[in-house]
Amino acid sequence: MTSAAENTVVKTYYSDRAFPLLPNEVTLLIFSYLTQQTRLKLCRVSKAFKALAYTPLLWNETIIYNTNGLELDSTLKRLKNIQALDARATKITDEFAKKLLVSSARHALKILDLSVTGITNISLMSIGFNCTSLEKLFLEGCKEISNITSLANLSSTCNLTTLVLSHCESIDDDTIFSFLTVTNTTILKTLIKLDIDGCYKITDDGINLIATRLIKLKYLVIDGQEISDYSIISVLCNCKELELLAISFSESLTDMVLEELILNLQPSFKFLKLRKGTSFSEEGFRNFFEALKRREHSFYSLDLSECTNITNSNLFYFHQPQLRWLNLDWCWGIKDSSLMYLIMGCPNIQEIMMTGCNYITCESLFYKIEQLDLSSLVTLNFCSCKLIEPELIIKLGKLYPKLYIIDYYGEVYKQGKKVGFKDEVYVEDEICELEVGGREKRWGKLNVGDFKRFYRFYSV
Template structure:
């Protein structure tokens, strides 16, 4: 113990110091072997058990090990999160099993029903509403049999809800979402994406935000282009009431530059914005978002170099940008972006057919922190582009997608892999000038995608 006093003299820069107690065990003998776990306190064992998720899958067999573990597995702290699946209900009395589980676990805070979408009905949500008053998160993605009635049961019994995910639930309408929003006033994250039922009464969408003033994350995007029901007037209401928004997804909606102006005017805290496949032009890019870090403009094919110039000038803190299929953008636009947004870490500009080596040069020289780059389908790129990346991104670049860049050769790829030692993933699908047996494959221990079809050893490809 005396030597412990001398330790601080040599550790003046310590920021964290932890001295763990030593657990001593009596010597074992042949008749009474010592079980190391039996020496651990209950608190430590519970901590270990807490990592066994999902609890419904892993804890039941653990409980059969011994009486002590069986008792510990009943601790309410282990059952705050429940992820159900179709295998959870192995008996014919599926609903009864579900109800019994909820009745015995009064401390449930998170429920995920997305993996048993074919079983869940409104009756299941009725049990949730009756037995889970502490519930804060609910995921019913893909539950096609749930209707507004089921949402009403949840709204009546789960007033503490903060995060609700309703994705691809065709029977859910705006009326059900409004009833949920009215009673769950603490909602901070709400997803109502790909719900075809919203089309039955789309004008009620604008009544939702009046009851969700605490929303920080709102997702009403659609996976298919031009299917969203949100229009500029809806966005105006959301922006005016939900001024605390940090994350907004209106992908494939019918909003225009006017809608973007409303968002910029009222949502000054916005950090993540998804406008993919919306009717956005260069005018919309004149809006300024002080905290914007993540912007998705995939499929906004009206955008030109002028739009990127406005975007870069008004949002210099961008870290993520997706401009896939914005085929009117050229090297000039990329140059504006690179010079004004040096913090970029993830850039995706697939199928921007007018972007050439010059654009890659500007990006690599001015944005040294780029970790992920997608330039797939840009057939103007040659080995020069790879050389620019090799010269400027020797440390940061970890993921590169050059699928369909048919002018790349072994020489350029070899130079890139020799220089970018941190590269982890590489997609070279349809790069027909890269030889499957080229020596560049042996330069790095990376995950290579897109070479299986060319009959090379399976360990070199995905």
């Protein structure tokens, strides 16, 4: 028989184990495969579970959902080895950012997302003077930020590749000038992804400075409201490694940009967005499409929405064999024959957006059904297309069971049946790489009507 003394020894030996028969090192390994939310639930099981779940090693990638108690020393201790922090849309403060970034975390932190928070220039000073390993910084929608000069102080050991400043409305040409003229040469060589969409105060001067200083850019997203041909041509001439260029407002751009695109076209340039290009002419688009076909250059994603001079006459020359995603929303000159040209000229097309194309009836798809290959097509968006009859959508859905078709009202049909609205329906078995890095949020889904699907084939 086991004595009382021996029982006491056994209980003491196993008391700090989450599972009595498993060493904590093994349990810790199991916990590492769980998401943050699951680990937090396990804290309620026992003190041993809580102690293990709060081990700093498990908090290398952290999402902040609730800021209550965030500034406690115990929280900062838990985050001492953090490599990726997502505090998007929280009430995080400058004070917490300062405390975190003067702790040992400043040496490990590689990915930081403070988007849609109330942080100010003070937090940027903490980042600039303390982070030694930062690679990706997301500051989307931080409206209190007006000065990013302090980021120029980032350590030369940083490998800053991504800077997202979209919809930071206070950023202007002076902000860009002060950052790029004093920044260390390391950032100029490593920064390959810059997003300043919604920064409408940046004009040609700011974009030209970006083009001449950040020549290693592969990914550039800009607003475009104050932009003319001059600065976009500068981008195309200087940034020879560009893979993605997205301009949200292209009203002031002319055919000169289309011509320069052809002259400076690199094989790696696969994503182009020229939304609201109302000043591009019908002939300009025809020459552009013809030149792309001659050069045998094909994009993966192309957004020409609200380019009103895209018509049947120039789409006849549209040939993009590698194209996966195409947005022609509100291109009013498109007719049924255009849809035929698109399907025949883009054999690998998966998604076609044609919102507001009021001359589309879809009848031509049935007249030449034997000549068409729709096997790769996943989504057809006919939202606000008033001439397409519901019966045709149902019939087309039955012919192609995997096809998602969006009708006039934004309802989605599959296999001839309604399956929900476009903002609620996701492509079956599809999973996408999302913008923010880190295991916790790296993968997710985009609904069939999401404009971010333009970026779906871009590797982040």
